[in-house]
Amino acid sequence: MPDVILETPRLRLRRWRPGDLDLWLAHLNTPEVRAYLGGVQSPEKVAQTLAATAREWDEQGFSFLAVELREDASFLGTSGIARIDTACAPEALRGAVQIGWQLRADRWGQGYATEAADAVLAMAFERFALPIVYAQTSERNGPSWRVMQRLGMERLADLDYDDPDYPAEDNPTMVWALGRDRWQHAREGA
Numbered sequence: 001m002p003d004v005i006l007e008t009p010r011l012r013l014r015r016w017r018p019g020d021l022d023l024w025l026a027h028l029n030t031p032e033v034r035a036y037l038g039g040v041q042s043p044e045k046v047a048q049t050l051a052a053t054a055r056e057w058d059e060q061g062f063s064f065l066a067v068e069l070r071e072d073a074s075f076l077g078t079s080g081i082a083r084i085d086t087a088c089a090p091e092a093l094r095g096a097v098q099i100g101w102q103l104r105a106d107r108w109g110q111g112y113a114t115e116a117a118d119a120v121l122a123m124a125f126e127r128f129a130l131p132i133v134y135a136q137t138s139e140r141n142g143p144s145w146r147v148m149q150r151l152g153m154e155r156l157a158d159l160d161y162d163d164p165d166y167p168a169e170d171n172p173t174m175v176w177a178l179g180r181d182r183w184q185h186a187r188e189g190a
């Protein structure tokens with residue numbers, strides 16, 4: 001399939017297709033998934049975000065992708081890389097590339113986010129030759145920073161910052177990163 005960008009033992013990461021908006025609204029725009037992401041959004045806002053994300057692959061060369069299970073092609077969520085465009089982020093982060101993930105809640109706890117992100121990191125470092133990939137979350141979002149830990153990312157506390165788009169309990173934004181050399185080294189040692 002030409003729109004498939006990455007494959008892992010269990011997963012397929014592909015570009016967005018018509019029909020994905022309904023899947024995103026049903027499975028990712030839920031109180032559980034958005035508990036640390038500022039809550040459920042209006043369908044219009046989700047549609048806007050997804051349309052912008054879908055254009056990014058052509059415009060920026062990479063983007064967040066749809067994640068589906070190879071076994072039955074069911075939609076699991078999204079993972080990918082994107083440029084950080086948060087105006088209040090520290091200078092070092094603005095325009096740099098971050099990795100992220102969101103999975104539907106009924107598929108948590110099976111290693112899918114880490115498996116998808118592992119493939120995204122390999123793409124970021126090998127295909128796009130990025131020197132460093134950042135990740136951002138909040139202290140409260142343990143499931144997300146545990147993915148960062150499993151990926152071998154390092155905590156960069158001096159880059160943490162307050163983001164008024166998120167509620168007080170999800171501030172400050174905590175910053176993690178993985179450099180290509182460290183990633184390569186860990187791979188060779190594995």
Ligand SMILES: CC(C)(COP(=O)(O)OP(=O)(O)OC[C@H]1O[C@@H](n2cnc3c(N)ncnc32)[C@H](O)[C@@H]1OP(=O)(O)O)[C@@H](O)C(=O)NCCC(=O)NCCS
Pocket residue numbers: 032033034036037100101102103104107108109110111112113114115136137138141143144146147
């Ligand atoms: C963040 C998020 C993607 C993490 O999902 P997750 O299912 O916990 O993460 P993984 O897919 O890597 O799974 C890891 C868990 O699966 C377990 N697991 C089971 N089978 C596994 C396997 N074959 N391989 C690896 N881990 C496996 C691990 O032990 C781990 O559980 P633990 O955290 O209780 O130790 C998910 O919580 C989510 O979508 N949250 C809402 C959106 C969000 O906040 N995104 C982050 C924005 S910053």
